[in-house]
Amino acid sequence: GENVEQHPSTLSVQEGDSAVIKCTYSDSASNYFPWYKQELGKGPQLIIDIRSNVGEKKDQRIAVTLNKTAKHFSLHITETQPEDSAVYFCAATSGTYKYIFGTGTRLKVLA
Amino acid sequence: SAVISQKPSRDICQRGTSLTIQCQVDSQVTMMFWYRQQPGQSLTLIATANQGSEATYESGFVIDKFPISRPNLTFSTLTVSNMSPEDSSIYLCSVSYSGANVLTFGAGSRLTVL
Numbered sequence: 001g002e003n004v005e006q007h008p009s010t011l012s013v014q015e016g017d018s019a020v021i022k023c024t025y026s027d028s029a030s031n032y033f034p035w036y037k038q039e040l041g042k043g044p045q046l047i048i049d050i051r052s053n054v055g056e057k058k059d060q061r062i063a064v065t066l067n068k069t070a071k072h073f074s075l076h077i078t079e080t081q082p083e084d085s086a087v088y089f090c091a092a093t094s095g096t097y098k099y100i101f102g103t104g105t106r107l108k109v110l111a
Numbered sequence: 112s113a114v115i116s117q118k119p120s121r122d123i124c125q126r127g128t129s130l131t132i133q134c135q136v137d138s139q140v141t142m143m144f145w146y147r148q149q150p151g152q153s154l155t156l157i158a159t160a161n162q163g164s165e166a167t168y169e170s171g172f173v174i175d176k177f178p179i180s181r182p183n184l185t186f187s188t189l190t191v192s193n194m195s196p197e198d199s200s201i202y203l204c205s206v207s208y209s210g211a212n213v214l215t216f217g218a219g220s221r222l223t224v225l
Contacts, residue, residue, distance in 0.1 A: 028207035032212055044154070045201055054141055072201075089153065093212055101153045 002027040006102030014110050019077045021105045023090035026071070030092040033073045034099075035064060038087045048075070073091075080109045084097050113138055113206050115217035123223045131190045132220045134204030139184035145177070146213055149217070154203065160187040194224045197224040 005024045013019050014029040025033075036044035050064045050073065051055045057064050063076040073092075077084055090102040114137040124130050131187040134143065143160040158166040159178055167181035191198050204217040 034213070034217075041218075041221075043218045044214070046112075046213065049213070071206075093210060097144065097159065097207060097212060098156065099154075099214060101155075103153045 001032075002092075002100050004090060004100045004102040006090050006105060008105060009103065009106070010106045012108045012110060013080050015080060015082060018079055019075075019080055019084070019107055019109075020069075021075045021088055021090070021107070022072060022090075023074070023102050024072050025080070025092040026093050027092065027094055028071065029094040029099070030071075030100075032093050033064070033066060033097050034091050035075050036089045036091065036106075039090065040086075044089060077107075082109050083102075085109045112213075112215050113140055115206060115215060117204050117220050119216040119220055120218065121221040121223075123225060125225055126195055127193075128194055129190055129192045129220060131188050131196065132202050132204075132222075134187045134189070134217060136185045136206055140206040140208055143181060143186070143187045143208075144205045144214070145179060146205060146216075148201040148203060150199070157189070159201075164173055164218075177222045178212075191222065193223075195225045196214045198222065199224045 034049035037047045038044045048062050048064050050066050061078045085096045089097040090099045095100045115171045116135045118133045142174040145157040146154045148154050155168050158168040160179050162181045178190045201221050203219045205214045207220040
């Protein structure tokens with residue numbers, strides 16, 4: 001069945017450095033790729049998303065890139081801050097309600 | 112985007128009992144979903160809550176264990192029945208609007224079964 005692999009499972013960076021989280025999807029029909037941030041005790045919050053007709057999208061310190069040929073998409077966070085510490089989930093969907101979520105990346109930004 | 116309220120936010124329950132989780136949305140939404148997030152794990156879709164009809168369950172989840180109601184376009188409940196420690200999880204309500212496959216999540220209900 002469809003699946004989404006996410007790496008790394010944990011990531012520690014120094015404050016101010018960049019962080020990159022990568023996901024690979026299996027369903028070639030996938031056309032929408034959101035990223036969620038989940039802080040302790042809270043539900044996942046959408047932080048950025050990308051559709052299959054776009055290769056890159058940026059929103060301030062956050063960017064997402066998509067390589068449809070390789071079925072890869074990545075989250076890039078620049079100038080990391082302690083408040084970026086959270087668990088990040090990628091997901092893929094083929095335009096239906098059914099999301100396939102990655103296994104999550106616990107990001108720690110060290111002050 | 113929608114504001115989703117879930118109740119309870121957390122609970123500790125005894126084995127064999129049942130608990131009902133409520134999800135209230137501040138606007139009418141097309142689709143409502145229930146997800147489970149086991150400790151340290153990813154999100155797994157339990158079912159789609161259909162307004163006025165039976166929920167649509169994903170593989171591995173059954174109505175007897177997770178009965179769901181959705182009486183209108185802003186409210187749904189999920190019951191976790193005959194609980195065991197393996198049911199200890201965060202249960203998340205999520206919604207999306209017609210024509211937009213963007214999911215918004217509630218804060219979740221953290222359930223611990225002793």
